[in-house]
Amino acid sequence: MQISQVLDKVDAGDIALPEFQRGYVWTRDQVRGFFQSLYRGYPIGGFLTWSTKADGVQTRGGASGRDGTIHLLLDGQQRVTTLYGVTRGRAPSFFEGNVSALTGLHFNLQTESFEFYAPAKMKDNPVWVDVTALFKSGLASQLVAVTQLANGDADLQVRYIERLNRITQIRDRSVHIDEVTGEDKTIDVVVEIFNRVNSGGTKLSKGDLALAAICAAWPAARPTMNQALEDWSTAGFSFKLDWLLRNVNALVTGEAQFSKLADVDVPTFQSGLAKTIDSVSYLLNALGGRLGLDHGAVLSGRGAFPVMSRLLHRHGGSFPDAMTRDRLFYWYVHSFLWGRHTGATETVLNQDLQALDDGGVDQLVSVLRRSRGGHLEVGSDDFVGSSMGSRFYPLLYMLTRVYGAQDFVSGVPLRDGMLGRLSSLQVHHIFPKALLYKHDYSRAEVNAVANFCFLTQDTNLKIGAKEPAEYLEEIESRMPGALATQWIPTDRDLWKVSSYPDFLAARRDLLARAANDFLQGLHDGPSPVALTDVQPTLAASSPTALHTTAKPDLADEVPGLRELLSEVREADLAAPELDSEVIDPRTGAAIIVAAAFWPQGLRADGGVAVVLAPDTSEEEQAALEAADYRIFHSPEALRGYIRNVRAEH
Known part of the structure; x- marks a missing residue:
């Protein structure tokens, strides 16, 4: 069948997607490579339907509404969608x-x-x-x-026209379509076939495969879940x-x-999904109210949510009392501070879920404490980390x-969503970046x-790039006590740029003390410093918009990174x-927080993971090298490496 005929059948509804198929996942680089292969006449593989x-199956976007037979794509969605989108100028209905x-x-x-459009080199060219x-x-x-470009060279004009013809003739290219048919091909059999044939393509996660089986029996599962994700977003x-899906599970x-x-x-899954959506919204409300973690940039420890969802389910969808809530949040904060769920997810989650079912929150805390060698305390050295990717940034x-x-x-207590012009929260470097770079401090020290x-x-x-010795003195005299509320050491000698390392050490000490006091208060029960228990930020089943703040642009933090990211986009990498956070795949332990990280390689279709880390210790460097990053x-x-990658392709 010709490609043009395949696309016409998509328009007519004869070819569609089964609801258990996942969405479109190709990158621009894969689209470009696909069309390069088509242009050169390389094999692109066949399709499987x-x-x-038609009246007995649910397709992506709703029921097909057609009489007779419908052909559902089991293998070839990414290629058919790409062909349709590029040739039609719009995405298909599915x-x-x-x-x-x-x-x-x-x-x-x-x-x-x-290549994809880049105005600098393509506009009016x-x-x-x-x-x-x-x-x-x-x-x-x-x-x-073409005539203008050939500039009177007839042979060159013919070559250009031939090249354009070769593109338009892509629609005439024949592709082979295998068909799964027969009364014995039940939905379960088809899902099994789908899982097998797709295992060699863009890698499917375990969640993809599990969801495929669920959607085969309940086609509305994926749309329902996507709506919840959109609401939270x-x-x-x-x-x-x-x-x-892990939370539902x-x-x-x-x-x-x-x-x-x-x-x-x-029915059990449907009920479980509805309860999970309500539980996640309930948790987001509670975390924003009790801990102040009120937007995504500061919400760490997402791997702990399945455990917390399970606890709410065991208590009818809400916390039974303030003590249970606070002790659970004590466990939650410590779990993300120490990377409890960054490694072997299923193994650790099973341990925690079992502990919860066996002994409640106290057993959860006990298991985490044992994994930490018996103690759960924040040390001043734990605040040594740098950048907004550090686990201790959400704690701050x-x-x-x-x-x-x-x-x-203003002296006003800080919170997200403050009203008025220029009232949004921002991260402030107490010692200005320019000042520290001028004195040869490293990026890790500057962004501690x-x-x-x-x-x-x-x-x-208003503060701008003023030196701390100047503006901190002014604040202390005009707004007494404001510095102390931000754990700024009041020893004037520490405000000098020459004393910056000592300033960091003193402030880390103050922060660690404050963290331990608050966390101990969570463990022991509700404390006077607690925020309102649950602020009305998210409805149980219909979240409403929040303003995301305190999320500075990393491209300004690393010299040259903005230009690098621009080149990456231009190259369609x-x-x-x-x-x-970069994880050691052998142990699951965190190695470093990288400025930029390509876990699947630069070309997104497999390859060596790439790490940009301007400052690494000898131990971190050795661990990254041992993990083949x-x-x-x-x-x-x-x-320079990116240019070599582009040249090779």
Whole structure:
């Protein structure tokens, strides 16, 4: 069958997606590579469809509404969606994903390469042809530009036209379609086939496979879950589908493995999903109210949510009392401070779920304490970490909120969502970055968590790049006590740039003391410094918008990183995780918080993981090398590697 016929069948509804299929996951780099293969005539593989009665199956986007037979794609969704999106200029009706991966593909008439639109080199440049426009308007629409580009060279004009013809003829290319059919091909059999044939493509997670089986029996599962994720995202909290499914699994089965969902019937799953959505919203309310963790940038420890969801389920969807809530949050904070759920997720989660079922919150705390060698205390050295990716950055924000830390100018206790112009919270470097770089301090020292505090945007702008010895003295005289609420040492000698290391040590000591006092208060029960128990930020089943603040632009923190990220986008390479924790895959322990991290490699389709970490200790460097990460210490060094990667392709 010709590609054009396949796409026509998509338009007609003859070819659709079964609801158990996941969404579109290809990156721009994969789209570009796919069209390069099509252009060169390389094999692109066949498609696999399931032929079944149209009135007996649910398709992505709703019931097909057609009589007779419908063909559901089991293998080839990414390729068919890409072909449809680029040639039609719009996503197909079953599309679920990032539409930007399908828009802006251009072809270079001289080099015969495909790239996505970059204004600096493509705007008003006839060398670059809009591929979608070519498919929609035909070759005739490009003849004037081709003639001008050839500049009277008839042979060159013919070559350009041949190249454009080769693109438009992609629609005429024949592809092989295998078909699964027969009354013995039940939905369970088809899901098994789907799992097998897709295991060699873009890697499916265990959650994908579990959800495929669930959606086969209840097609509305994925849309229902996506709606909940969208609601939380609107409220400032971004979660993934696997994460939500893990919460449902823990709530319903009391275990972590997705395989346990195979024994859960549809009514039980439906009920469990509804209760999980309510529980997560309830927890977000409680964490924002009790701990001040009121937006996604400071919400660490997401791996602990399945355990907390299970606890709420055991108590009818709410905390039975304030003591249970506070002791659970004591466990939660310590679990993310020490990376409890960053390693072997299912193993550790099963231990915690079992402990919860056996002995409640006290048993949870006991298991965590044993894993830490018997103690759960924050030491001053634990605040040595740097950057907003440090586990202790959310703790600093939490302390700011629960202790009512004051703004340096207004004296108002700080919180998210403050009203008025320039009132949003920002991270403030107590010792300005420029001052510290001028005195040859490293990025890790400049961006030490102990050098951070939170202020309103207005106050941050007023302070600017003033030296601490100047502006801290002014604040202390005009707003007595404000510095103490932010754990700023009041010894004037520590405010000198020459004393910066001593300032950090003193502030780390103050922060550790404050953290332990508050955490001990959580363990022992509600304390006077607690915020309102549950603020009305999220409705149980319909979250409302929150403002995300205190989330500075990392690209300004690392010299050259903004330019590097721009080059990465221009090259259509995978987007990195910024300020991301890098884990040792052998032990599950955190090695370092990297400025940028490509866990799947730069090309997003497999390869060596890449780490940009400007400052590493000898131990961290050795651990990264032992884990086979490719490490770069500056954006400039990584930029050279990127250029080599592009040249190889």
